[in-house]
Amino acid sequence: MDDARRRGYLDALGVTIWERRAPLAAVADQIEIAPVAPEPISPPLPSPPEPVQTKLERLPLPSREGAGGRGAERLPPIEIEPDPMPFDRFDESGCSPALLDAWDAIAHLPPASDRPGNAIERMDWETLEATVTGCRACGLCATRTRTVFGVGRRDADLMIIGEAPGADEDREGEPFVGRAGQLLTRMLAAIGFSREQVYIANVLKCRPPGNRDPHADEVLHCEGYLLRQVALVQPRVILAAGRIAAQQLLKTDVTVGRLRGRWFSFGPSAIPLRVTYHPAYLLRSPDQKAKAWEDLTRIRRRLDGADA
Template identity: 50%
Template sequence: MGDKLHREIFQLVRQTRSLIEDFANLGIEQISLPSQEMMSKTAADHSPVQADVRETLDQIRADLGECRRCKLCEKRNHIVFGVGNPDARLVLVGEAPGREEDRRGEPFVGEAGRLLDRILFAMGLQRPDVYICNVEKCRPPGNRDPEPDEVAACEPFLKRQLAAISPQVIISLGRVASQALLREQTAISRLRGQWREYQGIPLMPTFHPAYLLRNPTAKREVWEDVKQVMRRLEGPGG
């Protein structure tokens, strides 16, 4: 057996062990298998009439252009519009791009993003099955919280994205995203786990993956929130 194959096997074993440890910390005892229902809407959601009426994500991105609607444009490297399935039944909304996201133009690509990927995997999903975006599409300097005028400049585009996707459920990730969408200052520890609505869409607030990296014991609470989302997606009308 060659050295290259040895290294590949060793890396695979290490990744698998890390994945199992994460699941144990989350309190996950069983992994959900992907299903057609979890990955896409029913055929009825794609009628020709709806296809003609609904704005597309590409059209929204083109309208956003090289946005200069707020001061965050001054220091950004890339606009982070969002990625994923334009027909996703689940949309995850974070706060704002960080340094790595700003560099690459894609949301949740750092360590917190890898943890998010593992949570999705435990749900029986992968990134191409869902849609991931942020309340804010440009990185605030020093990763500070977005300011009200910055959120106000971006929110119309988020609303249009959600209208184009028409998801069954939204997960808001963390304090800033949840408070911005719900327009209240309640602590995320009190918001999480409680069904709310945004634009008429059921919304489940939960902790941000970055918070979980600093507070691993909170992973079990996130998994309880995620299980509620899974039940909603798999239930009647989901």
């Protein structure tokens, strides 16, 4: 049946004829799409924020060869917190102004010929020792057995200063004897000194009863003898052994544990001074011997010119 006859037949039957649609592709080809202009975005978007660098990210990184390798960039210096130690009573060189005042007072005393009594600052060794032997300037003269002047080489490079005589020293008239003295002798030997090669003295020349701490007036009366001994020996280095010696020499109340580990300047000659534990304390606290050894090696190195 041809198409015209089929249409007529269906139309007679009342059947609606639907036209077949053209393929989509063919329809699409006939559609013209007008270009559409983009609509402006209002308001405009803000620009992206700058990346924030932390202080650490701003530091230049070392090269792969390591901080010390060739071509490595140098890291900026690190600022170290100042030593929190209360050294307000010391000047920058580590010298105690109070001690300088004491030296100054002695240095400005009128000449011996102009004032009564003995002028300690002008005494020679023999006069000084005889003066100490007969001294009754403080109350300790009443309880002492013997005065303890000092022993050793009178032009020694190293001078060791302790606090005051104990029972053994009071009996024998010599500083650092007994078990503590034997330990000091071994400590000195460890850094190459015999006892005879150093000079040893105490802040006080007479024993305080019961080994109590010296009183301020006793130190005041006696320290002139020690200062004269230092001036006569002119050591290159002073070792202050123990709390009393360190605190009296440096005119401070800072503990030995905080005074040790650094150099101080002593007196107008700025003699290098180092603090360590007293041998008697080391006998009671042997775990502290390593620190004392460290102090002694620093002294040895200083005397050898290898430690500033």
